[in-house]
Amino acid sequence: MPKNKKNKEKKRKEESHGLQTPKGMHDVLPADYLWWEKISKAAKDLAEFYCFNRLDTPVMEFLKLYEKGTGADTDIVQKEMYILKTKSGDTLALRPEFTPGIMRAYVQHSLSRLGQPQKLYSIGPVFRHDNPQAGRLRQFTQINMEVIGGQNDPIYDAQVIIYFNRLIDELKIKNVVLRMNSIGCKVCRPLYKRQLQNYYKNFEKKLCSDCVRRLKTNPLRLLDCKKEECQEFKAKAPSILDKLCASCTSHLKGVLEYLDEMGIAYQLDNLLVRGLDYYSRTVFEFFTEGNGSEAGAIAGGGRYDYLMESLGGRVTPATGGACSIERLMYVMKSQEVKPPQKLPKKVFFIHVGEMAKKKSLRIIETLRSAGISVAESLGRDSLKAQLKTADKEGIDLALILGQRELFEESIIVRDLRNSLQETVTLSKLVEEIRKRLRAQ
Ligand SMILES: [Zn+2]
Numbered sequence: 176m177p178k179n180k181k182n183k184e185k186k187r188k189e190e191s192h193g194l195q196t197p198k199g200m201h202d203v204l205p206a207d208y209l210w211w212e213k214i215s216k217a218a219k220d221l222a223e224f225y226c227f228n229r230l231d232t233p234v235m236e237f238l239k240l241y242e243k244g245t246g247a248d249t250d251i252v253q254k255e256m257y258i259l260k261t262k263s264g265d266t267l268a269l270r271p272e273f274t275p276g277i278m279r280a281y282v283q284h285s286l287s288r289l290g291q292p293q294k295l296y297s298i299g300p301v302f303r304h305d306n307p308q309a310g311r312l313r314q315f316t317q318i319n320m321e322v323i324g325g326q327n328d329p330i331y332d333a334q335v336i337i338y339f340n341r342l343i344d345e346l347k348i349k350n351v352v353l354r355m356n357s358i359g360c361k362v363c364r365p366l367y368k369r370q371l372q373n374y375y376k377n378f379e380k381k382l383c384s385d386c387v388r389r390l391k392t393n394p395l396r397l398l399d400c401k402k403e404e405c406q407e408f409k410a411k412a413p414s415i416l417d418k419l420c421a422s423c424t425s426h427l428k429g430v431l432e433y434l435d436e437m438g439i440a441y442q443l444d445n446l447l448v449r450g451l452d453y454y455s456r457t458v459f460e461f462f463t464e465g466n467g468s469e470a471g472a473i474a475g476g477g478r479y480d481y482l483m484e485s486l487g488g489r490v491t492p493a494t495g496g497a498c499s500i501e502r503l504m505y506v507m508k509s510q511e512v513k514p515p516q517k518l519p520k521k522v523f524f525i526h527v528g529e530m531a532k533k534k535s536l537r538i539i540e541t542l543r544s545a546g547i548s549v550a551e552s553l554g555r556d557s558l559k560a561q562l563k564t565a566d567k568e569g570i571d572l573a574l575i576l577g578q579r580e581l582f583e584e585s586i587i588v589r590d591l592r593n594s595l596q597e598t599v600t601l602s603k604l605v606e607e608i609r610k611r612l613r614a615q
Pocket residue numbers: 359360361362363364419420421422423424
């Protein structure tokens with residue numbers, strides 16, 4: 176059998192035995208978890224600091240929620256959903272994004288009765304059956320920000336953008352450009368859509384198959400096509416910025432003025448439309464400029480004043496944005512941002528002899544109860560092997576419990592940097608270690 180075929184055969188077998196993650200799903204191994212944790216902690220701390228409150232929704236919702244919310248004509252709903260039927264006959268979907276679920280929660284729990292707007296954030300997995308690419312997976316973790324209710328004031332759009340701008344800054348991601356656009360409202364957008372359809376109709380035969388479909392169902396998305404054959408038509412397409420009504424123009428102007436005030440640079444990009452139906456007015460994306468897969472959007476969002484209505488709720492202005500931890504991690508690694516380091520443990524416990532081993536867990540637990548983190552390698556019995564592990568983990572302070580110490584209810588405290596040691600009675604151990612850790 177040729178090698179290639181053999182490998183494929185092997186992979187298929189492994190998959191059928193369940194020994195491989197499904198395509199686009201991945202494990203977060205301990206080394207990557209340091210990155211993951213750094214990003215998620217930065218996002219969470221910043222959200223709390225900016226006075227957003229956390230709201231998490233279930234990973235599964237009724238499929239209808241996304242058909243009505245995300246939009247039945249979007250690529251996400253048409254091609255990328257994980258849909259399942261439950262034993263009781265419900266049709267559920269794994270969430271492909273947070274926003275419709277958050278809006279549902281806002282209605283279901285009457286959050287409109289609380290102070291408006293509600294500033295909410297969520298962090299959790301979302302699922303899209305898309306083609307996996309660098310830093311883009313079928314299961315990924317989204318950091319999601321929403322400002323729901325109150326007025327449709329441009330200052331809220333600016334606040335969401337400021338949050339992502341600062342997060343990207345804190346993560347030390349470089350070469351980032353903020354692109355801004357407005358996609359209008361119920362008054363001006365239909366006129367623009369018609370103009371765009373009329374323009375594109377002239378080239379219908381030359382468009383890619385996706386664009387032929389978009390021309391009928393979702394013309395704004397024509398501007399989003401990445402296919403080579405559609406680029407020349409995109410470049411000459413009429414601009415929505417020329418078609419905005421007076422109130423959309425002044426809303427966009429408002430957002431941009433707040434960004435100017437904050438000294439946040441941006442580029443106006445009339446081709447920016449985002450992949451979702453529900454946006455109105457503001458849309459934004461943070462892009463990294465770079466080579467190949469390093470380039471691309473790392474965060475994005477916009478305003479969606481009509482979403483609540485399309486879900487069957489009352490008119491409720493809202494704006495928000497999202498980014499993916501995995502994508503940020505990918506960009507940080509490719510920009511060679513310094514990898515996060517795990518702080519070494521400070522204390523290592525070593526036992527010598529059966530009797531000492533028996534007592535080891537209890538002594539370690541006493542220290543842990545006092546808030547002292549203790550590393551060990553209790554499964555090894557040789558003193559040398561245990562010292563070696565302590566050295567490998569870069570720990571300076573060893574506690575050595577032998578037969579004699581056990582008998583005297585004491586323990587040896589050894590500084591591994593200079594091998595100086597002293598015997599300390601067990602009843603004074605916590606105090607002694609605290610003193611030494613303070614001195615370090
Ligand atoms: Zn308008």
